Amino acid sequence: MISQFFVLSQRGDNIVFRDYRGEVQKGSAEIFFRKVKFWEDGDLQEAPPVFNVDGVNYFHVKVVGLLFVATTRVNVSPSLVLELLQRIARVIKDYLGILNEDSLRKNFVLVYELLDEVIDFGYVQTTSTEMLKAYVFNEPLVVDAARLSPLGPGSIFTQGTKRMPGIAVTKSVVSTEPGGRRREEIFVDIIEKISITFSSSGYILTSEIDGTIQMKSYLSGNPEIRLALNDDLSIGRNVGAAYGYRSSSGSGTVVLDDCNFHESVRLDSFDIDRTLSLIPPDGEFPVMNYRMTQEFRPPFRINALIEEAGSLKAEVILKISAEFASSVTANTIKLQMPLPKYTSRVSFELEPGAVGQTTDFKEANKRLEWSLKKIVGGSEHTLRAKLTFAQESHVNVTKESGPVSVTFTIPMYNASRLQVKYLQIAKKSATHEPYRWVRYVTQANSYVARI
Numbered sequence: 001m002i003s004q005f006f007v008l009s010q011r012g013d014n015i016v017f018r019d020y021r022g023e024v025q026k027g028s029a030e031i032f033f034r035k036v037k038f039w040e041d042g043d044l045q046e047a048p049p050v051f052n053v054d055g056v057n058y059f060h061v062k063v064v065g066l067l068f069v070a071t072t073r074v075n076v077s078p079s080l081v082l083e084l085l086q087r088i089a090r091v092i093k094d095y096l097g098i099l100n101e102d103s104l105r106k107n108f109v110l111v112y113e114l115l116d117e118v119i120d121f122g123y124v125q126t127t128s129t130e131m132l133k134a135y136v137f138n139e140p141l142v143v144d145a146a147r148l149s150p151l152g153p154g155s156i157f158t159q160g161t162k163r164m165p166g167i168a169v170t171k172s173v174v175s176t177e178p179g180g181r182r183r184e185e186i187f188v189d190i191i192e193k194i195s196i197t198f199s200s201s202g203y204i205l206t207s208e209i210d211g212t213i214q215m216k217s218y219l220s221g222n223p224e225i226r227l228a229l230n231d232d233l234s235i236g237r238n239v240g241a242a243y244g245y246r247s248s249s250g251s252g253t254v255v256l257d258d259c260n261f262h263e264s265v266r267l268d269s270f271d272i273d274r275t276l277s278l279i280p281p282d283g284e285f286p287v288m289n290y291r292m293t294q295e296f297r298p299p300f301r302i303n304a305l306i307e308e309a310g311s312l313k314a315e316v317i318l319k320i321s322a323e324f325a326s327s328v329t330a331n332t333i334k335l336q337m338p339l340p341k342y343t344s345r346v347s348f349e350l351e352p353g354a355v356g357q358t359t360d361f362k363e364a365n366k367r368l369e370w371s372l373k374k375i376v377g378g379s380e381h382t383l384r385a386k387l388t389f390a391q392e393s394h395v396n397v398t399k400e401s402g403p404v405s406v407t408f409t410i411p412m413y414n415a416s417r418l419q420v421k422y423l424q425i426a427k428k429s430a431t432h433e434p435y436r437w438v439r440y441v442t443q444a445n446s447y448v449a450r451i
Contacts, residue, residue: 084124192442234256
Protein backbone atom coordinates (compact mmCIF):
# COMPACT_ATOMS: atom_id res chain seq x y z
CA MET A 1 0.00 0.00 0.00
CA ILE A 2 1.52 3.30 -1.18
CA SER A 3 0.79 6.62 0.54
CA GLN A 4 2.64 8.96 -1.82
CA PHE A 5 4.50 8.84 -5.11
CA PHE A 6 6.77 11.57 -6.43
CA VAL A 7 9.56 12.18 -8.94
CA LEU A 8 12.49 14.49 -8.15
CA SER A 9 15.20 15.89 -10.38
CA GLN A 10 18.89 15.68 -9.41
CA ARG A 11 18.58 19.23 -8.04
CA GLY A 12 15.68 18.19 -5.81
CA ASP A 13 12.93 19.87 -7.87
CA ASN A 14 9.57 18.18 -7.41
CA ILE A 15 8.42 17.29 -10.95
CA VAL A 16 5.51 14.93 -10.17
CA PHE A 17 3.70 14.46 -6.84
CA ARG A 18 0.63 12.35 -6.03
CA ASP A 19 -0.75 11.84 -2.51
CA TYR A 20 -3.03 8.80 -2.53
CA ARG A 21 -4.00 8.47 1.14
CA GLY A 22 -3.08 11.63 3.07
CA GLU A 23 -1.22 9.64 5.74
CA VAL A 24 2.24 11.20 5.26
CA GLN A 25 3.11 14.87 5.78
CA LYS A 26 3.18 17.12 2.72
CA GLY A 27 6.89 18.02 3.11
CA SER A 28 8.03 14.42 2.63
CA ALA A 29 9.71 15.19 -0.71
CA GLU A 30 11.97 17.82 0.90
CA ILE A 31 12.70 15.52 3.87
CA PHE A 32 13.62 12.71 1.48
CA PHE A 33 15.92 14.82 -0.71
CA ARG A 34 17.80 16.32 2.25
CA LYS A 35 18.30 12.85 3.70
CA VAL A 36 19.62 11.46 0.41
CA LYS A 37 21.83 14.46 -0.39
CA PHE A 38 23.46 14.61 3.05
CA TRP A 39 23.40 10.92 3.86
CA GLU A 40 25.60 9.99 6.83
CA ASP A 41 25.34 6.49 8.20
CA GLY A 42 28.45 4.41 8.84
CA ASP A 43 30.54 3.58 5.78
CA LEU A 44 27.73 4.09 3.24
CA GLN A 45 28.49 6.97 0.85
CA GLU A 46 25.02 6.90 -0.72
CA ALA A 47 21.57 6.44 0.74
CA PRO A 48 20.22 2.87 0.46
CA PRO A 49 17.13 2.30 -1.68
CA VAL A 50 14.98 1.89 1.44
CA PHE A 51 15.17 3.83 4.72
CA ASN A 52 12.90 5.11 7.49
CA VAL A 53 12.59 8.65 8.85
CA ASP A 54 10.20 9.41 11.74
CA GLY A 55 8.02 6.37 11.07
CA VAL A 56 7.80 6.93 7.29
CA ASN A 57 9.31 4.34 4.96
CA TYR A 58 10.98 5.85 1.88
CA PHE A 59 11.63 3.70 -1.22
CA HIS A 60 13.50 5.07 -4.23
CA VAL A 61 15.14 4.09 -7.49
CA LYS A 62 17.21 6.26 -9.82
CA VAL A 63 16.24 6.12 -13.50
CA VAL A 64 18.15 8.24 -16.07
CA GLY A 65 19.04 10.79 -13.39
CA LEU A 66 15.52 11.07 -11.95
CA LEU A 67 14.53 9.86 -8.47
CA PHE A 68 11.30 7.83 -8.40
CA VAL A 69 10.08 7.73 -4.79
CA ALA A 70 7.26 6.05 -2.85
CA THR A 71 6.37 6.56 0.83
CA THR A 72 4.23 4.59 3.27
CA ARG A 73 3.79 4.12 7.01
CA VAL A 74 2.84 0.47 6.50
CA ASN A 75 5.32 -2.41 6.62
CA VAL A 76 5.32 -3.54 2.97
CA SER A 77 7.73 -5.68 0.96
CA PRO A 78 10.67 -3.51 -0.21
CA SER A 79 11.16 -5.70 -3.29
CA LEU A 80 7.54 -5.17 -4.31
CA VAL A 81 7.71 -1.37 -4.01
CA LEU A 82 11.10 -1.08 -5.76
CA GLU A 83 9.82 -3.25 -8.62
CA LEU A 84 6.67 -1.09 -8.78
CA LEU A 85 8.78 2.07 -9.12
CA GLN A 86 10.79 0.53 -11.96
CA ARG A 87 7.58 -0.50 -13.73
CA ILE A 88 6.03 2.95 -13.32
CA ALA A 89 9.16 4.46 -14.90
CA ARG A 90 8.91 1.94 -17.75
CA VAL A 91 5.21 2.68 -18.37
CA ILE A 92 5.84 6.44 -18.43
CA LYS A 93 8.72 5.93 -20.88
CA ASP A 94 6.51 3.74 -23.08
CA TYR A 95 3.97 6.58 -23.34
CA LEU A 96 6.32 9.55 -23.54
CA GLY A 97 9.02 7.91 -25.64
CA ILE A 98 11.71 9.91 -23.83
CA LEU A 99 12.03 9.80 -20.06
CA ASN A 100 13.63 13.00 -18.74
CA GLU A 101 12.70 16.12 -16.78
CA ASP A 102 11.60 18.05 -19.87
CA SER A 103 9.27 15.31 -21.16
CA LEU A 104 7.65 14.89 -17.72
CA ARG A 105 6.95 18.62 -17.39
CA LYS A 106 5.51 18.87 -20.91
CA ASN A 107 3.27 15.83 -20.39
CA PHE A 108 2.23 16.24 -16.75
CA VAL A 109 -1.49 15.76 -17.60
CA LEU A 110 -0.76 12.42 -19.29
CA VAL A 111 1.60 11.37 -16.46
CA TYR A 112 -1.01 12.09 -13.77
CA GLU A 113 -3.62 10.19 -15.78
CA LEU A 114 -1.26 7.19 -15.93
CA LEU A 115 -0.53 7.37 -12.19
CA ASP A 116 -4.24 7.43 -11.32
CA GLU A 117 -4.81 4.29 -13.40
CA VAL A 118 -1.73 2.45 -12.09
CA ILE A 119 -2.46 3.15 -8.40
CA ASP A 120 -5.90 3.69 -6.82
CA PHE A 121 -6.08 4.83 -3.16
CA GLY A 122 -2.58 3.40 -2.65
CA TYR A 123 -3.31 -0.02 -4.16
CA VAL A 124 -1.68 -1.15 -7.41
CA GLN A 125 -4.15 -1.85 -10.22
CA THR A 126 -1.95 -2.60 -13.25
CA THR A 127 1.45 -1.78 -14.71
CA SER A 128 0.70 -3.21 -18.16
CA THR A 129 1.11 -0.69 -20.96
CA GLU A 130 -1.25 -2.75 -23.11
CA MET A 131 -4.07 -2.71 -20.55
CA LEU A 132 -3.61 1.00 -19.81
CA LYS A 133 -4.25 1.91 -23.45
CA ALA A 134 -7.97 1.14 -22.88
CA TYR A 135 -8.22 3.76 -20.11
CA VAL A 136 -5.66 6.48 -20.95
CA PHE A 137 -6.66 8.80 -23.80
CA ASN A 138 -4.29 11.79 -23.64
CA GLU A 139 -1.74 12.02 -26.45
CA PRO A 140 1.93 12.69 -25.57
CA LEU A 141 3.59 15.97 -26.52
CA VAL A 142 6.78 15.18 -28.43
CA VAL A 143 10.09 16.32 -26.94
CA ASP A 144 12.86 17.13 -29.39
CA ALA A 145 15.13 14.07 -29.45
CA ALA A 146 18.01 16.26 -30.63
CA ARG A 147 18.20 17.66 -27.10
CA LEU A 148 19.12 14.26 -25.69
CA SER A 149 22.58 13.70 -24.28
CA PRO A 150 24.95 12.58 -27.07
CA LEU A 151 25.65 9.38 -25.12
CA GLY A 152 22.13 8.89 -23.83
CA PRO A 153 19.88 5.87 -24.41
CA GLY A 154 18.80 7.13 -27.80
CA SER A 155 22.29 7.22 -29.25
CA ILE A 156 24.32 4.30 -27.87
CA PHE A 157 23.20 2.10 -30.77
CA THR A 158 24.02 4.50 -33.59
CA GLN A 159 27.58 3.39 -34.39
CA GLY A 160 28.58 1.72 -37.63
CA THR A 161 27.22 1.85 -41.15
CA LYS A 162 23.71 0.42 -40.79
CA ARG A 163 22.14 1.26 -37.47
CA MET A 164 18.67 2.27 -36.45
CA PRO A 165 17.96 6.02 -36.37
CA GLY A 166 18.45 7.50 -32.91
CA ILE A 167 14.89 8.86 -32.82
CA ALA A 168 13.33 5.41 -33.14
CA VAL A 169 14.22 4.38 -29.61
CA THR A 170 12.54 7.52 -28.24
CA LYS A 171 9.08 6.93 -29.76
CA SER A 172 5.87 6.64 -27.75
CA VAL A 173 3.86 3.42 -28.06
CA VAL A 174 0.80 5.53 -28.96
CA SER A 175 2.58 7.78 -31.46
CA THR A 176 1.65 7.93 -35.15
CA GLU A 177 3.42 9.06 -38.29
CA PRO A 178 2.25 12.17 -40.19
CA GLY A 179 -1.07 11.26 -41.80
CA GLY A 180 -2.20 9.21 -38.81
CA ARG A 181 -0.45 5.96 -39.81
CA ARG A 182 1.82 4.09 -37.40
CA ARG A 183 5.33 3.23 -38.53
CA GLU A 184 5.56 -0.57 -38.46
CA GLU A 185 8.74 -1.59 -36.62
CA ILE A 186 10.04 -3.78 -33.84
CA PHE A 187 13.18 -3.50 -31.69
CA VAL A 188 15.08 -6.32 -29.99
CA ASP A 189 17.92 -5.37 -27.64
CA ILE A 190 20.40 -7.88 -26.17
CA ILE A 191 21.75 -6.11 -23.10
CA GLU A 192 24.53 -7.72 -21.05
CA LYS A 193 26.07 -6.56 -17.77
CA ILE A 194 29.48 -7.98 -16.90
CA SER A 195 30.80 -8.68 -13.40
CA ILE A 196 34.47 -9.69 -13.30
CA THR A 197 37.34 -9.63 -10.79
CA PHE A 198 41.00 -9.79 -11.85
CA SER A 199 43.78 -10.81 -9.48
CA SER A 200 46.85 -8.60 -9.03
CA SER A 201 48.66 -10.74 -11.61
CA GLY A 202 45.87 -10.40 -14.19
CA TYR A 203 44.13 -13.76 -13.78
CA ILE A 204 40.33 -13.89 -13.74
CA LEU A 205 39.08 -14.83 -10.26
CA THR A 206 35.33 -14.53 -10.84
CA SER A 207 33.28 -13.73 -13.93
CA GLU A 208 29.57 -13.55 -14.66
CA ILE A 209 27.22 -12.12 -17.28
CA ASP A 210 23.67 -11.01 -16.46
CA GLY A 211 21.79 -10.59 -19.71
CA THR A 212 18.33 -9.74 -20.95
CA ILE A 213 16.63 -9.76 -24.34
CA GLN A 214 14.35 -6.71 -24.41
CA MET A 215 11.63 -6.19 -27.01
CA LYS A 216 9.60 -3.14 -27.96
CA SER A 217 6.96 -3.54 -30.63
CA TYR A 218 5.21 -0.93 -32.79
CA LEU A 219 3.48 -3.53 -34.98
CA SER A 220 -0.25 -3.17 -35.59
CA GLY A 221 -2.56 -6.16 -35.30
CA ASN A 222 -0.40 -7.99 -32.70
CA PRO A 223 1.22 -10.48 -35.12
CA GLU A 224 3.10 -13.52 -33.86
CA ILE A 225 6.89 -13.10 -33.62
CA ARG A 226 9.44 -15.89 -33.99
CA LEU A 227 12.87 -15.22 -32.50
CA ALA A 228 15.69 -17.69 -33.26
CA LEU A 229 18.82 -17.94 -31.09
CA ASN A 230 22.13 -19.83 -31.54
CA ASP A 231 21.80 -23.48 -32.57
CA ASP A 232 24.68 -24.35 -30.22
CA LEU A 233 22.97 -22.82 -27.16
CA SER A 234 22.74 -24.96 -24.02
CA ILE A 235 20.87 -24.21 -20.81
CA GLY A 236 22.31 -25.31 -17.47
CA ARG A 237 25.92 -26.08 -16.62
CA ASN A 238 24.98 -29.77 -16.55
CA VAL A 239 22.22 -29.33 -19.13
CA GLY A 240 19.65 -29.28 -16.35
CA ALA A 241 16.27 -27.74 -15.77
CA ALA A 242 15.54 -24.20 -16.82
CA TYR A 243 12.24 -22.59 -15.94
CA GLY A 244 9.95 -25.58 -16.18
CA TYR A 245 11.64 -27.56 -18.94
CA ARG A 246 14.82 -29.59 -19.38
CA SER A 247 17.13 -29.15 -22.32
CA SER A 248 17.95 -32.39 -24.12
CA SER A 249 20.75 -31.09 -26.33
CA GLY A 250 24.42 -31.67 -25.65
CA SER A 251 26.96 -29.22 -24.39
CA GLY A 252 27.05 -26.24 -26.79
CA THR A 253 29.41 -23.38 -27.47
CA VAL A 254 27.21 -20.91 -25.58
CA VAL A 255 26.24 -22.28 -22.16
CA LEU A 256 23.81 -20.31 -19.99
CA ASP A 257 23.61 -21.27 -16.33
CA ASP A 258 19.92 -20.48 -16.15
CA CYS A 259 17.23 -18.36 -17.77
CA ASN A 260 13.58 -17.37 -17.50
CA PHE A 261 11.03 -16.11 -20.01
CA HIS A 262 8.19 -13.59 -20.24
CA GLU A 263 4.73 -15.06 -19.72
CA SER A 264 3.84 -14.43 -23.38
CA VAL A 265 6.69 -16.63 -24.71
CA ARG A 266 5.87 -20.13 -25.99
CA LEU A 267 8.64 -22.72 -25.75
CA ASP A 268 7.10 -25.42 -27.97
CA SER A 269 10.08 -25.64 -30.32
CA PHE A 270 12.79 -24.04 -28.18
CA ASP A 271 14.35 -27.37 -27.20
CA ILE A 272 14.48 -28.45 -30.85
CA ASP A 273 15.63 -25.41 -32.84
CA ARG A 274 16.13 -22.69 -30.17
CA THR A 275 13.19 -20.63 -31.46
CA LEU A 276 10.93 -18.50 -29.24
CA SER A 277 7.35 -17.74 -30.32
CA LEU A 278 5.32 -14.91 -28.83
CA ILE A 279 2.67 -12.27 -29.44
CA PRO A 280 4.36 -9.16 -28.00
CA PRO A 281 2.33 -6.92 -25.68
CA ASP A 282 2.53 -3.14 -26.08
CA GLY A 283 5.48 -1.36 -24.51
CA GLU A 284 8.96 -2.55 -23.60
CA PHE A 285 9.29 -5.92 -21.88
CA PRO A 286 11.98 -8.59 -21.21
CA VAL A 287 11.55 -11.60 -23.50
CA MET A 288 14.26 -13.55 -21.69
CA ASN A 289 16.61 -13.04 -18.74
CA TYR A 290 19.73 -15.17 -18.46
CA ARG A 291 22.91 -15.67 -16.43
CA MET A 292 26.22 -17.06 -17.59
CA THR A 293 29.39 -18.02 -15.70
CA GLN A 294 30.99 -19.95 -18.57
CA GLU A 295 34.48 -18.66 -19.36
CA PHE A 296 34.37 -15.71 -21.75
CA ARG A 297 36.84 -13.22 -23.11
CA PRO A 298 36.73 -9.97 -21.08
CA PRO A 299 36.37 -6.83 -23.21
CA PHE A 300 39.10 -4.99 -21.28
CA ARG A 301 42.35 -5.95 -19.54
CA ILE A 302 43.44 -3.68 -16.71
CA ASN A 303 47.03 -3.42 -15.47
CA ALA A 304 47.90 -1.35 -12.42
CA LEU A 305 51.36 -0.85 -10.95
CA ILE A 306 52.54 1.27 -8.02
CA GLU A 307 56.22 2.19 -7.72
CA GLU A 308 57.45 3.91 -4.57
CA ALA A 309 59.88 6.80 -5.18
CA GLY A 310 61.12 7.60 -1.72
CA SER A 311 59.22 7.95 1.56
CA LEU A 312 56.86 10.73 0.41
CA LYS A 313 56.31 9.93 -3.27
CA ALA A 314 54.99 7.14 -5.47
CA GLU A 315 53.95 6.64 -9.09
CA VAL A 316 50.82 4.85 -10.31
CA ILE A 317 50.82 3.39 -13.84
CA LEU A 318 47.38 2.40 -15.19
CA LYS A 319 46.94 0.64 -18.53
CA ILE A 320 43.66 -0.37 -20.17
CA SER A 321 43.68 -2.65 -23.23
CA ALA A 322 40.63 -3.25 -25.45
CA GLU A 323 40.34 -6.97 -26.29
CA PHE A 324 37.58 -6.67 -28.91
CA ALA A 325 37.62 -6.11 -32.69
CA SER A 326 38.73 -2.80 -34.17
CA SER A 327 35.29 -2.38 -35.78
CA VAL A 328 33.77 -1.91 -32.29
CA THR A 329 34.12 1.23 -30.15
CA ALA A 330 33.46 1.50 -26.41
CA ASN A 331 31.95 4.68 -24.97
CA THR A 332 32.16 6.57 -21.66
CA ILE A 333 34.93 4.53 -20.01
CA LYS A 334 35.79 5.54 -16.47
CA LEU A 335 38.48 4.08 -14.20
CA GLN A 336 38.51 4.81 -10.46
CA MET A 337 41.17 3.87 -7.93
CA PRO A 338 41.26 4.61 -4.18
CA LEU A 339 44.61 6.04 -3.01
CA PRO A 340 46.29 6.03 0.43
CA LYS A 341 44.45 8.29 2.89
CA TYR A 342 47.59 10.41 3.43
CA THR A 343 47.84 11.36 -0.29
CA SER A 344 47.98 15.17 -0.50
CA ARG A 345 48.58 15.85 -4.21
CA VAL A 346 48.44 14.00 -7.54
CA SER A 347 49.87 15.11 -10.90
CA PHE A 348 48.83 13.30 -14.07
CA GLU A 349 50.67 12.48 -17.29
CA LEU A 350 48.64 11.26 -20.27
CA GLU A 351 50.15 9.57 -23.31
CA PRO A 352 51.21 11.85 -26.20
CA GLY A 353 48.34 12.83 -28.50
CA ALA A 354 45.65 11.75 -26.04
CA VAL A 355 42.20 13.04 -27.11
CA GLY A 356 38.94 12.89 -25.16
CA GLN A 357 40.60 11.92 -21.87
CA THR A 358 40.22 13.66 -18.49
CA THR A 359 41.78 13.02 -15.09
CA ASP A 360 40.87 14.10 -11.58
CA PHE A 361 41.89 13.58 -7.95
CA LYS A 362 38.95 13.57 -5.55
CA GLU A 363 40.65 14.83 -2.44
CA ALA A 364 37.62 14.35 -0.18
CA ASN A 365 37.64 10.56 -0.55
CA LYS A 366 41.23 10.19 -1.89
CA ARG A 367 40.24 8.72 -5.24
CA LEU A 368 41.91 8.88 -8.66
CA GLU A 369 39.56 9.13 -11.68
CA TRP A 370 40.45 8.65 -15.35
CA SER A 371 37.74 9.11 -18.01
CA LEU A 372 38.00 8.25 -21.70
CA LYS A 373 35.32 9.35 -24.14
CA LYS A 374 35.87 6.31 -26.37
CA ILE A 375 38.23 3.38 -26.95
CA VAL A 376 38.57 1.61 -30.29
CA GLY A 377 38.96 -2.18 -30.21
CA GLY A 378 42.55 -3.44 -30.22
CA SER A 379 43.97 -0.22 -28.76
CA GLU A 380 45.50 0.44 -25.35
CA HIS A 381 45.92 3.57 -23.27
CA THR A 382 48.22 4.42 -20.36
CA LEU A 383 48.03 6.94 -17.52
CA ARG A 384 50.85 7.88 -15.15
CA ALA A 385 50.01 9.56 -11.86
CA LYS A 386 52.65 10.92 -9.47
CA LEU A 387 51.50 10.84 -5.84
CA THR A 388 52.76 13.10 -3.07
CA PHE A 389 52.11 12.07 0.54
CA ALA A 390 51.55 14.38 3.51
CA GLN A 391 53.37 12.00 5.84
CA GLU A 392 55.80 9.14 5.62
CA SER A 393 54.20 5.75 5.10
CA HIS A 394 55.14 2.92 7.45
CA VAL A 395 53.30 0.26 5.42
CA ASN A 396 53.33 -0.91 1.82
CA VAL A 397 51.64 1.75 -0.35
CA THR A 398 50.21 -0.96 -2.62
CA LYS A 399 48.26 -2.46 0.27
CA GLU A 400 46.53 0.86 0.94
CA SER A 401 45.60 1.47 -2.71
CA GLY A 402 43.01 0.08 -5.08
CA PRO A 403 41.28 -1.88 -6.34
CA VAL A 404 40.69 -0.34 -9.79
CA SER A 405 37.03 -0.31 -10.84
CA VAL A 406 35.89 0.33 -14.41
CA THR A 407 32.58 1.38 -15.97
CA PHE A 408 31.88 1.38 -19.71
CA THR A 409 29.29 0.90 -22.46
CA ILE A 410 30.06 -1.04 -25.67
CA PRO A 411 27.40 -0.83 -28.39
CA MET A 412 27.02 -3.68 -30.91
CA TYR A 413 29.08 -6.11 -28.83
CA ASN A 414 28.18 -8.99 -26.53
CA ALA A 415 30.62 -11.08 -24.55
CA SER A 416 28.44 -14.20 -24.24
CA ARG A 417 28.21 -14.68 -28.02
CA LEU A 418 24.44 -15.16 -27.70
CA GLN A 419 22.99 -14.13 -31.07
CA VAL A 420 19.58 -13.50 -32.60
CA LYS A 421 19.79 -15.45 -35.89
CA TYR A 422 16.54 -14.08 -37.30
CA LEU A 423 13.41 -12.17 -36.29
CA GLN A 424 10.34 -13.39 -38.17
CA ILE A 425 6.97 -11.65 -38.28
CA ALA A 426 4.18 -14.13 -39.06
CA LYS A 427 1.62 -11.65 -40.41
CA LYS A 428 3.15 -8.78 -42.37
CA SER A 429 1.51 -5.61 -43.61
CA ALA A 430 0.09 -5.84 -47.13
CA THR A 431 1.37 -2.39 -48.09
CA HIS A 432 4.88 -2.20 -46.64
CA GLU A 433 7.60 -4.28 -45.00
CA PRO A 434 7.98 -3.74 -41.22
CA TYR A 435 11.33 -2.48 -39.96
CA ARG A 436 13.24 -4.91 -37.72
CA TRP A 437 16.10 -3.74 -35.50
CA VAL A 438 18.36 -6.09 -33.50
CA ARG A 439 20.89 -4.32 -31.31
CA TYR A 440 23.54 -5.40 -28.79
CA VAL A 441 25.07 -3.52 -25.89
CA THR A 442 27.46 -4.57 -23.11
CA GLN A 443 27.94 -2.63 -19.87
CA ALA A 444 30.03 -3.01 -16.74
CA ASN A 445 28.21 -4.15 -13.64
CA SER A 446 31.18 -4.77 -11.32
CA TYR A 447 34.47 -4.70 -13.26
CA VAL A 448 37.34 -4.77 -10.75
CA ALA A 449 41.10 -5.29 -10.95
CA ARG A 450 43.07 -5.88 -7.75
CA ILE A 451 46.51 -4.37 -7.30
